Amino acid sequence: MLVVLLLLMAAPGLCVLRRYHFIFDLKTFTEAQSYCREKYTDLATIESMEDVEILNSMAETAGVSAPWLGLYDDDDLMWRWSLSDTSFYTHGKEEFRQWGAGEPSNGGSGEHCTVIDGYGQWLDTSCTDNIQAVCSDVRGLDVTFVLTDDSMTWTEAQSYCREHHTDLASVRDMTENQKVQELVPAGGYVWIGLFRDSWKWSDGSSSSFRYWIAGQPNSDNQDCAAADFTSSGGWWDGNCEQKYPFICYSQVTSKLVIRLRLQRKSSSLDLNDPAVMEAMLKQLQQKLKDQGLNDDVRLSFRKQSDGKVFHKEKKKTGSRKDEL
Template identity: 55%
Template sequence: MDVVLLLIMAAAGLSTVSSHAQRQYHFVSEAKTMSEAQRYCREKHTDLATVDSMEVVELLNNTAGQFKQSAWIGLYDDRDTWRWSMSDPSFYGPGETEFRRWYPGQPYNKHNIPCTLFYPDRTWHDGDCNKRLKVLCFDVTGQSATFVLIESKMTWTEAQSYCREHHTDLASVRNETENQQIVELLPAGYYYWMGLYRDSWKWSDGSNSSFKYWADNEPKLSALKVCVAAAFDNFGKWEDLDCGVEKPFICYGPVVPVSMKVIKVSVEKPNGVDLNDPAFLDAMLVEAKKNLRAQGLDDNVQLAWRKQPDGKVFHKEEEKKRDEL
């Protein structure tokens, strides 16, 4: 009788590979805070996991295996991150994307007020994007901007869409001169949406993926410092938690090369034993692994039987073709 034994060299631990991103994900069961988990992942692998598609969601569910709680991924809330709706970098000179004219004590940087409105006193306040206010658009020609007041009241998102459709965008304010131009346009007592907003969700590795997979009623945004975990008792959907909570976590790194070696083995059939019985095959693999370990082979080696086209492992030698596989 003979059989082919397949040896696969692979990384230890629970891991899966993303085909489209060429990343390998590693589940670490040791509970750590978000910052501790981030430091571990950066030292041992590349970073905490970025989840940018449903393929990765499914991979992480597989990586977690029987673990049915939640584990940190790389998403967190950075509340002090403000950017302009008009994102073209060529429009801004040195330092102009950072120009601010906040009212003293502003911005509050609360979770529920991530949009900016222009007060008639020439200062800026952060506010609830769902409020309906008048709108400040602008038209851009080269490096010049012409500000336009829209008297209809809209939410910030509606205002952004309107300005992009009928003008260039919601207004950016690059310097004190432009700020004063707007002050001179505004009628007394009215507030206007402008283009500054806070998109505070960030990935640990700096990825700009906008993919989201929140569970129902998430994010709650109740903690002072908010980080995100994938809940594996809820299909890997996301929940927000205080970053100081200790949780298992998932790292990612480059795909570890896998080497293979095929060994042809011949055995004598013991009396009364079915060589293709699954229990017998499993027992032989256990013994083979012990023998290989005793010879100094790495514990990360995985063994598997290579089946013939008919689904069986063993065949009589005389029934097999003589050419080597």
């Protein structure tokens, strides 16, 4: 038997690994962005209601009501899934699409959300339509689909699915498309999680989480997002040239050390050989990806005081009580 210490480094996406900083200086969005990138990591990215609750708690102490966040509108409309874990719906391959003929059409320049019909075809439509939705329950790479009882807008459906399930349905292949199609009411449509949104995070995050106040965003000339902590931390769009306080974040790195016991099948195999260790790390990394973890996870072996990673395990010897 052999003993090895393995270092697992976790990055954002596995858990909340951001530390937020409220800055009281009044700056435009661009000035705030430059400041955060110089002093910390970037303007704040918000990925979940847990993040919102953290900021609400901090704002109550800080007394800040309307700071800039790291979200801005660059007018570049791209289709993406509500579920922000890209490793789930791509899994090393091109994203699946099943658009109907002539779709997406973006009629009236206002069709930014996706429905699936009873034929399994996708159509873009207004996100304010009230229809039923298909939610998903995700466990690793396995998924089950659930039809909602009530009709709602796409945003309402997204909030409902995230509260009661994992998210709105992401469809990865024809098999899953057929499963969702079977849930479509006769002659009707249902929401799925594909949408297009020109709002992006300053740090390049792919997070699709949004927490807009009702009716927001509401102006073509207000391209930067701020939080309103008098309204539960909801977001509104503002003029990027206005000067407000802002929220930065700094990256927090977490590390987990795991002790493993391995058994050699061949006595001639040198587990401390760099090539052998590299091959083992690649296999372990692939197993983590197969289980749904993203590429932000990094694995490495930790060397011990003698410069080696692996050591033969010492056999435990029994102890004998002293006789009185």
